[in-house]
Amino acid sequence: MTDTIQRAEIETTDVTGKVVTITGGTGSFGSTMARHLLDHGVAQVNVLSRDEAKQDAMRRVFADERMRYFLGDVRDRNSLEAPMEGADFVFHAAALKQVPSCEFFPQQAVLTNVTGSHHVIEAAAAAGVRSLVVLSTDKAVYPVNAMGMSKALMEKTAQAFARNHPASHMTVAVTRYGNVMYSRGSVIPLFIEQLRAGKPLTLTEPTMTRFLMSLDDSVDLVLHAFTHATTGDLFVKKAPATTVEILARAVASVMGVDDPELSVIGSRHGEKLHESLLSVEEMVKADDQGDYFRVPLDARGLQYELYFDEGDRRIPRDVDFTSANTTQLDLEATKALLLTVPEVRAAAEAGL
Numbered sequence: 001m002t003d004t005i006q007r008a009e010i011e012t013t014d015v016t017g018k019v020v021t022i023t024g025g026t027g028s029f030g031s032t033m034a035r036h037l038l039d040h041g042v043a044q045v046n047v048l049s050r051d052e053a054k055q056d057a058m059r060r061v062f063a064d065e066r067m068r069y070f071l072g073d074v075r076d077r078n079s080l081e082a083p084m085e086g087a088d089f090v091f092h093a094a095a096l097k098q099v100p101s102c103e104f105f106p107q108q109a110v111l112t113n114v115t116g117s118h119h120v121i122e123a124a125a126a127a128g129v130r131s132l133v134v135l136s137t138d139k140a141v142y143p144v145n146a147m148g149m150s151k152a153l154m155e156k157t158a159q160a161f162a163r164n165h166p167a168s169h170m171t172v173a174v175t176r177y178g179n180v181m182y183s184r185g186s187v188i189p190l191f192i193e194q195l196r197a198g199k200p201l202t203l204t205e206p207t208m209t210r211f212l213m214s215l216d217d218s219v220d221l222v223l224h225a226f227t228h229a230t231t232g233d234l235f236v237k238k239a240p241a242t243t244v245e246i247l248a249r250a251v252a253s254v255m256g257v258d259d260p261e262l263s264v265i266g267s268r269h270g271e272k273l274h275e276s277l278l279s280v281e282e283m284v285k286a287d288d289q290g291d292y293f294r295v296p297l298d299a300r301g302l303q304y305e306l307y308f309d310e311g312d313r314r315i316p317r318d319v320d321f322t323s324a325n326t327t328q329l330d331l332e333a334t335k336a337l338l339l340t341v342p343e344v345r346a347a348a349e350a351g352l
Contacts, residue, residue: 027183048079144272203263
């Protein structure tokens with residue numbers, strides 16, 4: 001079956017004259033991606049989201065006639081038909097992402113992240129979309145929380161489509177990334193808010209490590225997937241990491257506070273000490289592309305004897321790719337990375 005899986009590649013990320021649909025398009029990633037697309041000559045950006053207030057705010061900020069807004073929910077298959085019509089590319093970013101919320105309402109995470117993603121994939125294929133990239137998270141690797149488990153199933157849903165529809169003209173790829181700096185709901189704006197209020201910086205566990213990526217890095221990862229994807233591929237961008245304590249002290253330092261008060265409150269529901277972007281099993285198959293890892297689809301069929309009689313004889317890499325064994329940033333390196341984020345620079349210039 002491997003040979004029959006579609007091998008069509010997109011050889012360029014040139015979006016000039018193309019129609020692109022972004023689910024969850026009013027979020028941090030969607031807004032950044034939309035800006036990139038408009039700057040590169042896209043014909044139209046279809047933004048799908050369920051929040052009319054955010055759509056209205058985005059409409060006023062962008063003020064671009066190439067932007068079209070669709071009110072809908074990925075849980076509702078019918079609401080996906082209009083934004084998919086005529087689309088060349090689809091970025092699927094709609095998701096429930098807050099770990100504690102999903103711990104209390106796991107069935108809601110399944111409805112949006114799994115069932116909703118299935119709806120997006122099916123609707124995109126039916127509309128003749130050329131390529132679809134779904135956005136996942138490090139929490140999908142060895143998941144210990146409901147959000148990560150639902151995202152892992154989302155990945156499997158996308159890969160199952162690739163495996164079960166080898167003749168499809170739509171390329172489906174998965175991108176997986178860690179914490180995106182200054183994205184909505186992330187800890188960096190919380191730290192800045194606490195500093196301005198004169199409050200201690202609240203840490204869950206000081207030794208906890210987390211990958212750090214900018215929104216531009218996340219856009220680059222998706223565009224890399226569009227450029228290099230064979231259907232069913234999973235892509236990871238190599239990213240540095242730091243401890244939560246160093247991150248807190250770095251944020252305080254760029255805001256002009258050299259010795260911030262720290263308050264350790266303990267881990268939240270479903271949190272890991274370290275995050276993984278690739279499992280050991282995925283590292284066995286991973287293709288090192290410099291700044292990225294590509295993990296190809298396992299396109300074997302249902303001939304289960306292959307697993308027992310043949311298996312995979314490659315020598316495994318014996319560790320997963322985690323926030324503990326990637327490049328570790330010290331205080332100064334973390335500050336330098338933070339200052340590449342426009343919102344952090346603006347906050348630092350404004351001061352407390």
